[in-house]
Amino acid sequence: MxxxxxxxxxxxxxxxxxxxxxxxxxxxxxxxxxxxxxxxxxxxxxxxxxxxxPAHSPDLAPSDFHLFGPLKRHLGGTAFETEDDLISELRNWFDNLDVDFFRVGINSLLSRWQKCIDLHGDYVEK
Structure with missing residues (x-):
């Protein structure tokens, strides 16, 4: 199993x-x-x-600060007939993202972590 x-x-x-x-x-x-x-x-x-x-820290989660905004803009205003249509569009979007998109999101973690440290754990805006 x-x-x-x-x-x-x-x-x-x-x-x-x-x-x-x-x-x-x-x-x-x-x-x-x-x-x-x-x-x-x-x-x-x-x-x-x-x-x-830290728990409840979307400012330090790449999916929250780097991924969801562009995804929301891509899907904005689109109505999908079926769940399969949505899944197909999501797969297509992810498949066509350039590797640099992910690199930028991951690399920005360093500066965000440093800001969090400098702010003694407070929320990091941008």
Whole structure:
């Protein structure tokens, strides 16, 4: 039986050969499912590193500060007939994003973390 978590590891192995040997670093928002004992044990089993992330901090989550705005603008005003149509459009949008889009989002984490440190953990606007 393959657990959902094992499928994640397999997907990383297939899509990013060599990444598992170099080590995986995950960032998540400390939501209960992410910080549960079972999840922590699973991550520890694979030796994956978790970046510290304060709870309820969308200013430090790349999906919140970098991804959702452009996605909202792309989908804005579009009505989809079916869920499959929406999924198809999302896949198409993600497939056509340039690698630099992701690089900019990840690289901006450094300055956002520094701002958070400088502000003693307060909210980072931009």
């Amino acid at each position: 393959i657990f959902k978590e094992d499928r994640l590891k397999e997907a990383i192995r297939r899509k990013r050969p060599g990444l598992l040997r170099r080590g995986v670093v995950l960032q998540h928002d400390n939501a209960t499912p992410h910080s549960a004992n079972l999840t922590r044990q699973w991550l520890q089993r694979y030796g994956w590193e978790i970046l510290p992330h």
